[in-house]
Amino acid sequence: MATVEFVTKEDLEQFKRELFAELCRPMYRPQKPKEQKEWLKSYEVRKLLGISPGTLQSLRRKGTLRFSKVGGLMFYRYEDVIEMMNQSKK
Incomplete structure (x- = not known):
């Protein structure tokens, strides 16, 4: 027979209280999205655009x-x- 709680x-x-304490722990804090770097190296641009070194050159x-x-x-x-990406779409 089922018991009623x-x-x-x-x-x-x-x-x-327990849930709030758990959410306040450092590992549960929402992480900020990474800010985009102002300057990119060649390999980062190639990865972003999906192009080869020759195409970048x-x-x-x-x-x-x-x-x-x-x-x-x-x-x-x-x-x-x-x-440049926006210009190529036009």
Whole structure:
């Protein structure tokens, strides 16, 4: 035979306190979305666009995508990459 259990107001209050304490623990805090970096390296741009190193080089050479060279590394502004993508859609 099934037994009947009652949930009292005190049970609910206890549950609320335990749930609140659990949600306040550091591992349960919602994480902020990563902020987009202003400058991207070549491999990040290739991954973002899904293109090969040669295609990225062609975009640089044609002037389609602006870049800055620091030492031996190429850097691209995230805004420029997005702008180039928007231009190609038009």
